[in-house]
Amino acid sequence: MESTTSHRFRWTAVGLALALGAGGAAWWVTHPDVFGDAGGYSLSTAREEVGTSYYAGLVSPPLDAERRELELRSATPVVAKNTADADLEVYLCEVDPGQGAVGVGSQRTAPTDVCSTFERVTDGTRLVVGGGEPYQELVIRVQAAQPGVVEVRGIELSYRDGLRRGTQVTGGHLTYRAR
Known part of the structure; x- marks a missing residue:
């Protein structure tokens, strides 16, 4: 039988992974990098x-x-x-x-x-x-x-x-x- 602590840890890890994935996806959507920096000439x-x-x-x-x-x-x-x-x-x-x-x-x-x-x-x-x-x-x-x-x-x-x-x-x- 699985302990409550182990079960809680697993759900916390899953929640954290989902939050990081959503944050990474949001950053990718809002930060395209098409152009170079200003001031090349x-x-x-x-x-x-x-x-x-x-x-x-x-x-x-x-x-x-x-x-x-x-x-x-x-x-x-x-x-x-x-x-x-x-x-x-x-x-x-x-x-x-x-x-x-x-x-x-x-x-x-x-x-x-x-x-x-x-x-x-x-x-x-x-x-x-x-x-x-x-x-x-x-x-x-x-x-x-x-x-x-x-x-x-x-x-x-x-x-x-x-x-x-x-x-x-x-x-x-x-x-x-x-x-």
Whole structure:
């Protein structure tokens, strides 16, 4: 006959194992790791005219990941400094394979010469990660309202990857100067 202590211990162990399993599953669902950390590279502008737009490719999805589609919930620039009272927006560029370009880089006009589609990121925007075509990139638009400096330290992406949901700060750093 089994003792009450042994029976209680077994049920405690089963309960603990279930709790750990549920905790691990919850962590897995809420912590996907698709993108690299922010700050792998930096861009810096010359002094740009107040009121003109400047575009820079800040997030290139990983090419070595399993090819799949993410649903973006939001894309928010991580602003460390904004003395130029600048407006910042994030766009999705689908790089036109016929252009021979590897991405947007940085430029003073909307990169419609490089991008076959170029649209503002909104809740529900689809971003393809992994190698192959189409190749997509997230581009930031900066437009200063007054002379000053804008420092961006990546883009905070909230996204859904199948059942998983995550938020990561990724992409390059940008220092923009307006005169």
